[in-house]
Amino acid sequence: MIPRWTLLLLFATPWFAMALPATPAFAVSNPAEMLPDPAQEARAEAIGRQLRCMVCQNESVEESEADLARDFRRIIRDHVRAGETDQQIMDWMVARYGDFIRLRPPFSALTFLLWGAPALAAGIGAGAVILGRRRRPEPPEPLSDAERQRLAKLSGS
Amino acid sequence: MTALNRRLVLLLPLGIAGVAGVGLYSMLDRMRSGKFDPRGVPSALVGKKVPNFNLPGQGDGPGFGSADLTLLGRPVLVNFFASWCVPCVAETGVLMALKQAGQPVFGVAYKDKPEATGAFLRRHGNPYVRVGRDAPGRVAIDFGLYGVPETYLIDTGGIVRWRWAGALTTEIVQQELMPMLKQLA
Numbered sequence: 001m002i003p004r005w006t007l008l009l010l011f012a013t014p015w016f017a018m019a020l021p022a023t024p025a026f027a028v029s030n031p032a033e034m035l036p037d038p039a040q041e042a043r044a045e046a047i048g049r050q051l052r053c054m055v056c057q058n059e060s061v062e063e064s065e066a067d068l069a070r071d072f073r074r075i076i077r078d079h080v081r082a083g084e085t086d087q088q089i090m091d092w093m094v095a096r097y098g099d100f101i102r103l104r105p106p107f108s109a110l111t112f113l114l115w116g117a118p119a120l121a122a123g124i125g126a127g128a129v130i131l132g133r134r135r136r137p138e139p140p141e142p143l144s145d146a147e148r149q150r151l152a153k154l155s156g157s
Numbered sequence: 158m159t160a161l162n163r164r165l166v167l168l169l170p171l172g173i174a175g176v177a178g179v180g181l182y183s184m185l186d187r188m189r190s191g192k193f194d195p196r197g198v199p200s201a202l203v204g205k206k207v208p209n210f211n212l213p214g215q216g217d218g219p220g221f222g223s224a225d226l227t228l229l230g231r232p233v234l235v236n237f238f239a240s241w242c243v244p245c246v247a248e249t250g251v252l253m254a255l256k257q258a259g260q261p262v263f264g265v266a267y268k269d270k271p272e273a274t275g276a277f278l279r280r281h282g283n284p285y286v287r288v289g290r291d292a293p294g295r296v297a298i299d300f301g302l303y304g305v306p307e308t309y310l311i312d313t314g315g316i317v318r319w320r321w322a323g324a325l326t327t328e329i330v331q332q333e334l335m336p337m338l339k340q341l342a
Contacts, residue, residue: 052302057196067268068303071294096301098201 026103033070035077044080047089048073060103191236191328196322200309200320201301207235207315208299212289214267215274220289221263227315232341234262236285237297239269239279242305244324251325252284260338267297267305311336312341 019156035041048062055066061073072093079089091102105111113120159281188192202208208221216221226233238245255262264285266274271290278288291297300309303322312321319337321329 023258026190054198068294071298075295075298094201096201097303098199098301100198 033073033077035081040077040080043086044073044077047076047080047086050090050103051076051093052103054097054101169259172304175335191326193253196324197322198303200228200322201319202309202317203315207311207317208296210296210299212291212296215266215271215278215288216291218288221287223315224286226311228261229261229311230313231261231316232310232312233286235240235265235300235311236262236307237265237267237291237300237302237307238277239267240273241269245306246281247279248281248306248324248326249281250283250331253282254327255330261286265296267288267302268292268294310337310341 035044045062049060051072052060053059053069053072054060054062055064057062057067059066059069061069061076064142076089079092084092091103099108100103105114107115172255174278184193188195207226209223212220212234226235234255252262264283265289266288269277274288274290278285279285289296294302300307306324308321308325312318318341319334321333325334
């Protein structure tokens with residue numbers, strides 16, 4: 001039997017994983033691409049990590065070697081240098097490429113199942129456990145005297 | 158376990174498998190016929206005004222800008238292509254057929270050298286009313302382009318009505334573009 005606390009761990013792990021910041025990916029390290037100001041460069045990289053490379057689709061703009069991703073990196077840096085906020089740059093991208101370009105999709109009617117899936121799965125699991133407990137059969141009635149005598153005779157004691 | 162429960166346990170997985178099977182089959186069928194592309198991305202521009210741009214021309218020819226797209230008084234196509242793009246070669250026949258049918262197509266040479274574009278047009282024919290050059294690929298990003306070829310349908314009011322990512326085929330023109338054009342006429 002698996003100890004009960006491991007089950008708890010199993011449930012809790014994904015939530016912890018979601019709460020932790022994503023491990024920084026290795027930015028494509030062409031020094032010529034980078035902004036001279038480290039703070040601005042860090043901001044540009046953070047934005048690039050939230051954007052999907054539309055060519056390779058499962059890489060971020062910051063990780064991808066695709067030509068289009070390089071263009072995106074340059075555009076992000078132009079906008080950062082021009083003093084735009086993260087939100088303004090994100091909106092600029094979404095206006096052209098739609099929500100698909102965001103690696104972290106917004107909560108909407110289309111994505112509620114995606115965002116709600118952990119809670120939904122935990123709810124279904126909890127429901128199944130509660131139902132399973134309630135359905136547990138009642139313990140059988142104690143043996144009557146006649147039955148006990150018969151049992152004693154059969155087992156020869 | 159009651160008889161009803163037992164039947165449910167037997168039939169429920171079968172039912173779920175059946176529904177999943179029908180769903181997957183229709184998905185594969187639509188993939189085969191080209192109606193569904195799992196990597197396809199809907200355009201954010203459909204229903205919106207065409208982005209503002211002005212592109213220099215190819216060779217001695219004039220370029221064009223967003224204002225030129227609404228001057229003809231009929232819906233026009235904007236086709237992004239490049240001489241280095243293989244599917245662009247594949248769709249040249251379809252584009253030439255559209256030209257023959259009188260459909261104006263504006264061409265945008267995406268990240269291409271002028272000489273290479275010129276050679277491409279001489280070799281495969283020039284289906285475009287005008288060719289603009291987008292060497293840095295910035296106008297393409299304003300269109301939300303993620304690869305070549307891509308084709309956009311712009312109505313007389315300058316609104317993007319339809320976008321096709323990938324090579325145009327006779328089937329796509331018949332099944333998607335023609336009904337759109339009929340609707341806009």
